Amino acid sequence: MTMIETVRGPVPEESLGRVLAHEHIFVLSPEIQANYPEEWGEEETRVAQAADRLNELKASGIDTIIDPTAIGLGRYVPRISEVAARTELNIVVATGLYTFNELPHYYRGRRPPREGGAVDILTTHFVQDIAEGVSGTATGDGRKVKAGVIKCATDQPGLTPDVERTLRACAQAHRQTGCPITTHTHARSERGLDQQRVFTEEGVDLSRVVIGHCGDTDDLDYLSKILEQGSYLGMDRFGIDGYLTTEQRVGVIAELCRRGFESQLVLSHDASCYIDWIAGELPLGPLPNWHYLHISNDVIPALLGAGVSPEQVDVMLVDNPRRYLASAGKGGY
Numbered sequence: 001m002t003m004i005e006t007v008r009g010p011v012p013e014e015s016l017g018r019v020l021a022h023e024h025i026f027v028l029s030p031e032i033q034a035n036y037p038e039e040w041g042e043e044e045t046r047v048a049q050a051a052d053r054l055n056e057l058k059a060s061g062i063d064t065i066i067d068p069t070a071i072g073l074g075r076y077v078p079r080i081s082e083v084a085a086r087t088e089l090n091i092v093v094a095t096g097l098y099t100f101n102e103l104p105h106y107y108r109g110r111r112p113p114r115e116g117g118a119v120d121i122l123t124t125h126f127v128q129d130i131a132e133g134v135s136g137t138a139t140g141d142g143r144k145v146k147a148g149v150i151k152c153a154t155d156q157p158g159l160t161p162d163v164e165r166t167l168r169a170c171a172q173a174h175r176q177t178g179c180p181i182t183t184h185t186h187a188r189s190e191r192g193l194d195q196q197r198v199f200t201e202e203g204v205d206l207s208r209v210v211i212g213h214c215g216d217t218d219d220l221d222y223l224s225k226i227l228e229q230g231s232y233l234g235m236d237r238f239g240i241d242g243y244l245t246t247e248q249r250v251g252v253i254a255e256l257c258r259r260g261f262e263s264q265l266v267l268s269h270d271a272s273c274y275i276d277w278i279a280g281e282l283p284l285g286p287l288p289n290w291h292y293l294h295i296s297n298d299v300i301p302a303l304l305g306a307g308v309s310p311e312q313v314d315v316m317l318v319d320n321p322r323r324y325l326a327s328a329g330k331g332g333y
């Protein structure tokens with residue numbers, strides 16, 4: 001039995017239950033919030049609202065979320081601890097870094113020399129979050145909250161020098177610790193294949209990687225190429241109808257299950273309780289289904305209606321995320 005790191009401390013892998021593999025709680029712009037906090041309002045109100053949303057999610061039959069809010073998305077784990085103390089839902093938090101183009105100047109000014117095998121400070125920070133725990137946090141038994149996944153992103157701009165550096169640093173932290181990797185991609189420009197190539201060059205076992213946002217495309221040739229290399233597909237943006245509607249997303253999953261790939265699919269919404277990138281509160285008018293309950297209420301019935309079996313739903317929601325998170329227990333390699 002492997003213990004899985006959550007915000008309230010390690011839990012046995014079998015207690016993860018049904019897992020949404022990519023949900024944020026807060027996505028924030030810290031420097032804006034520090035200077036212009038009016039919209040955020042009362043801290044207690046925001047924390048209480050988030051706990052309410054997560055308790056609704058737990059009541060809908062989901063037991064765990066993976067929150068891949070890395071540096072660049074306003075990560076602040078002490079606030080997540082406040083929320084976690086008010087819900088039975090398990091929350092697995094991330095280390096890593098989210099950028100489409102450049103790194104923050106802090107890291108740009110600390111670029112490792114080309115030669116000599118110096119460890120990138122990005123890797124040092126990621127490993128610290130995984131091995132020692134995240135600064136400023138404490139679980140119930142007084143230990144720090146440890147990151148359970150490593151997050152990185154590759155969007156339309158592709159492998160810019162800083163994005164490639166980030167991917168390699170994530171891969172190196174993964175190799176040291178065994179902590180699994182989860183990603184953001186721009187699916188239509190096939191960025192998942194770029195990520196797999198860099199990870200392979202770094203010696204990563206691709207079966208310990210979720211290539212995120214694969215659910216944003218119905219290009220089965222692209223998805224098959226990622227699957228053939230062993231990674232999980234993140235079918236993880238249910239409710240973001242601008243890329244694909246729920247009906248289209250369900251259709252792709254049903255077809256992949258028909259082809260026998262259910263053991264490589266994970267489900268989620270990429271939703272949040274509060275995201276300051278968007279004016280107003282979720283769910284938004286144009287995206288009425290972009291909230292935590294869409295999968296429980298609408299997507300699971302739609303999958304069953306499209307010919308996916310209840311066993312296949314459990315494989316995607318229970319078995320796959322459990323195997324993925326428990327792979328951290330195998331350690332580095």
Ligand SMILES: [Zn+2]
Nearest residue numbers: 022024068270
């Ligand atoms: Zn996300």
